[in-house]
Amino acid sequence: MFPASTYIQRRKELSEAIVNGIIVMPGNSDVACNNKGNTYRFRQDSTLSYFFGLNEPDLIGIIDADQGIEYLFGDNIEIEDIIWMGNIQGIQEMANKAGVKLTLQRSEIQSFLNKAISSKRKIHYLPPYRGETIIEMQDWFGVKLPDLIRNCSPELIKQVIEMRSIKDNQEIAQIEEMIGVAFDMHTTVMKLAKPGTSEHELAGIIEGIALSKGNGISFPVILSMNGETLHNHNHGNILQKGRLLLTDAGSESELLYASDITRTIPIGGIFSQCQKEVYQIVLDANIETIRLTNPGVPFINIHLAAAKIIVSGLKNLGLMKGNIDDAIQNGAHALFFPHGLGHLLGMDVHDMEGLGEDNTGYDNNFKRSDQFGLSYLRFAKKPKPGFVLTDEPGIYFIPPLIDLWQKEKKFIDFINYDKVQKFRDFGGIRIEDDILVTANGCRVLGKPIPKTVSEIEKIMAGC
Numbered sequence: 001m002f003p004a005s006t007y008i009q010r011r012k013e014l015s016e017a018i019v020n021g022i023i024v025m026p027g028n029s030d031v032a033c034n035n036k037g038n039t040y041r042f043r044q045d046s047t048l049s050y051f052f053g054l055n056e057p058d059l060i061g062i063i064d065a066d067q068g069i070e071y072l073f074g075d076n077i078e079i080e081d082i083i084w085m086g087n088i089q090g091i092q093e094m095a096n097k098a099g100v101k102l103t104l105q106r107s108e109i110q111s112f113l114n115k116a117i118s119s120k121r122k123i124h125y126l127p128p129y130r131g132e133t134i135i136e137m138q139d140w141f142g143v144k145l146p147d148l149i150r151n152c153s154p155e156l157i158k159q160v161i162e163m164r165s166i167k168d169n170q171e172i173a174q175i176e177e178m179i180g181v182a183f184d185m186h187t188t189v190m191k192l193a194k195p196g197t198s199e200h201e202l203a204g205i206i207e208g209i210a211l212s213k214g215n216g217i218s219f220p221v222i223l224s225m226n227g228e229t230l231h232n233h234n235h236g237n238i239l240q241k242g243r244l245l246l247t248d249a250g251s252e253s254e255l256l257y258a259s260d261i262t263r264t265i266p267i268g269g270i271f272s273q274c275q276k277e278v279y280q281i282v283l284d285a286n287i288e289t290i291r292l293t294n295p296g297v298p299f300i301n302i303h304l305a306a307a308k309i310i311v312s313g314l315k316n317l318g319l320m321k322g323n324i325d326d327a328i329q330n331g332a333h334a335l336f337f338p339h340g341l342g343h344l345l346g347m348d349v350h351d352m353e354g355l356g357e358d359n360t361g362y363d364n365n366f367k368r369s370d371q372f373g374l375s376y377l378r379f380a381k382k383p384k385p386g387f388v389l390t391d392e393p394g395i396y397f398i399p400p401l402i403d404l405w406q407k408e409k410k411f412i413d414f415i416n417y418d419k420v421q422k423f424r425d426f427g428g429i430r431i432e433d434d435i436l437v438t439a440n441g442c443r444v445l446g447k448p449i450p451k452t453v454s455e456i457e458k459i460m461a462g463c
Ligand SMILES: [Mn+2]
Pocket: 260, 343, 390, 392, 432
């Protein structure tokens, strides 16, 4: 945990910004996997963790914004808990760590809320996303799911996003530590990706690294020769010499901060000339967009700058043609680059996505596009100093999409389908770094992970 003063300060800021009513923050509970006694690995709710720092199940934090009083609801430890779980903390001990003075038993939550409801106090809560929490909250407020969601507090969503978007030095240190773990994960893949090895084995080894050095992976490992499938969690292939291997993986710290890194490497250790040419386009897009990112420029413009580098590179290779700006404006590049350049990163790998993607990445000045490709851009607005974003351009050859567009004669003025068809076994390339927006630019966080052609070939050669 950070010092209690961090959480006290965060709650104070929130309480002052919300002004009226009570803020209810349910933490997560254990979730049954195949039976009640065999649960999934516990993952705390990020917002509860942000404001209270506690990583135990079955807690509820309440902040009374009118009176500036905070409560922590949880249970005392019984002898049975000690027998089965060891010397775990009771609610009072947890409250002390979080700097909260008042504790109540979890069984008292309903009567506490009933009082607030009957005196018509404003109740603020964030959109619930877990079945267990939803069921419980339906009881608390006597409403069904649609109303439960409808009654979420826009004011609380806005304030939590505002606070969590700006990372302080303690949070940056956590993210950088997790990029250090991602360094180990990705360089391990680089060293072990020999022809004949299975994807499954590599995925398991790097997940183990994340578990041995933190709280595990920050999202399910993406590791595949079929890197053109953007979120490919199928690890069923045996590595073949000459193919590319895309790995998108990161780890999560005990305080729940994430890293999210992608590297693409040649199986066998040497890029072919063709792979090298496409790789270099993606790398140029990655490096140039990092150079361009700063608080004065909307991130959508940086995304479009990546698209421009990709289109002009593909034009040089004869895969695209025509006017570059027109191709981008019409969305023709999305055949090769169908996703957004990046997203916020923090305690969630897509930070605060549960509070609404448009609430985190868009504002009054930026509305989400409905154009294929651009519509997947998760973050479009101007970033502020302290924002942590990913920068992850890519080029993919997705055979079903190529065939569909060719059949529809889509963008025939911009795409050389005959040439593109020759790349249908190419796979995909993505290069992803985590960046911190500063007062006048940005910096790549963490220990640099090999990403140039020569750096990757060198480490794969065992140097
Ligand atoms: Mn990412």
